[in-house]
Amino acid sequence: MNIFLIGASGRTGQELIKQAIKNGHYVKAFVRNPSKLKITHANVHIIQGDVLDYYEVCQAMRGCDAVISCLGTENLGHSTLLVETTNLLIQCMNENGIQRIAYTASAGIDGEIPGMTGWLAQRILKNVLRDHYEAVKLLKVSGLDWTVARPMGLTSGPLTTYYRIGEASVPENGRNISRSDVAHFLLQAVENNRHIKKSLSLSY
Template sequence: MKIIVFGATGATGTEVMKQAKERGLDVTAFVRDPAKLPDHSTFIQGDATDRQAVQAALQGQDAVISCLGASGLGKTTQLSIMTGHILSGMQLHGAKSIHYVASAGIDHEITGLQGKLAQFILRNVLKDHREAVSLIKDSGFRYTIARPMQLINGPFTGDYRTHPASIPEGGRKISRADVAHFLLESLHHDAYTNASIGLAY
């Protein structure tokens, strides 16, 4: 299986690349600045807002892991636009699946004051994620949506919880390393196919 990672130099994408290499997977990073990658990384240079560049990068790839993020908290359609480019490239070149990092809150699944604050502060980012996820679900490709709670910089533990409809009860945080582990597991776990999974400790 050939895997291409978008957002590969971000905090979560870096963990995906690291763990994929440790597993001996055939992984390629799609990046604007290859200098941010570790030595000996396989990469394609380009910008995820460039439709033609994204489409070309999908040639020969089987699966997509998207760790793309929006810049800032203002109104944006960045994520949905970039996701649309990825899906068009998948259609053009026959890729099979997309594994997308969204955020807890896209389904209004966080309850109480914490949920209200998330919907207010992150309203623009969550809206863009929802639109990107809608595109993915309507595409016909196999997909996994990761909905992590607050992302933290911590070690890989493998000791996280998942929930297929909401978020794990009482869960508040999860490390980017554990989100990366989940994404790689989702490549071959039927339980995560065509599912939106909440993640937390």
Template sequence: MKLIIFGATGQTGQELVKQAIAHDHEVTAFVRNPDKLELKDERLHVVTGDVLNQEDVNAALVGQDAVLTALGTESLAYSGFLERSLVRIVNAMKVSGVTRIGYVASAGVDKELPGAQGLLAQQILKNPLRDHRQAIDLLKQADVDYTVARPLRLMNGPLTGMYRQTADGVPDQAKQINRADVAHFLLEAIEQEESIRESVGLAE
């Protein structure tokens, strides 16, 4: 399968790239700064571009089978970056005939975090969560087969495969999940055609 990954230089994005190559996919990493991507492989193609430039995104999606995005924001201020990025990506998907996309969001995007700590986290992260919410709403309105991952606190541990998932809220009494497991979930969803048009909460 030919996969294009946006946000490939981020910590979760690099896990997606690594695991996609390990699964024998042909991977295109769409990046602003190729120097940040240390992984090298004959199945990895690095494309330098601006996700907010429609021509760049259109060109990168030609010939792809599916899209994965681990784009994020760099501050707690509201920017609208994720929604504006998804506008370009969805437009390019329509032009190229690509219908499958996996999107890494965050738990709390549906105001689903329980208890006082959950309310506090949702307040602190209100602007990034708002941006994710708008991007997800865009996916839901588009005629695409999306899978949204809503992970709890992201950690840098190894792939375990021992995580829980739920389409309703977040897994009970959970606090975190390794980025490697988030990447595993999304790749499995794409490969097995699972969790289509679903938003899934993830945790250990």
């Protein structure tokens, strides 16, 4: 499989690349700053570009079978980066005849985290959650075969492949999940065409 990956230089993106290589896939890693991506492999093609440049993204995406977004924002201020990027990805996927996309959002975009943890998330992460929420709304009406991952707190823990999945709510008493396991979920989703048109929360 040929995978077009944005957010490749982030920690979840780099974990996804490692797992994709191990599974025999090819990855086009679309990054703003190639120096941040330390992975060198024959199956990885690093492409420098701007995620908001329609021509650059459409050209780089050509020939791919699926798109995975591990893109995040760099601060907690107001931003429309994620919704703008998602809108452009949808356009470029239609242009290139690509149907499958897996998107990394965050638990809390639907106000589904209970108790004090949920209250704090809505207060502290309100701008990030709103940007993800609007991006996911675009995917839901895109006509594409989308899957959304809504992980709880991300850690640098190891790959376990043992995590819980929730739909309308987060897994009971779920607190966190490693970036490696989020990458595992995303890759499994596109490899096996699982969880199509579903938004799922992830935690241990």
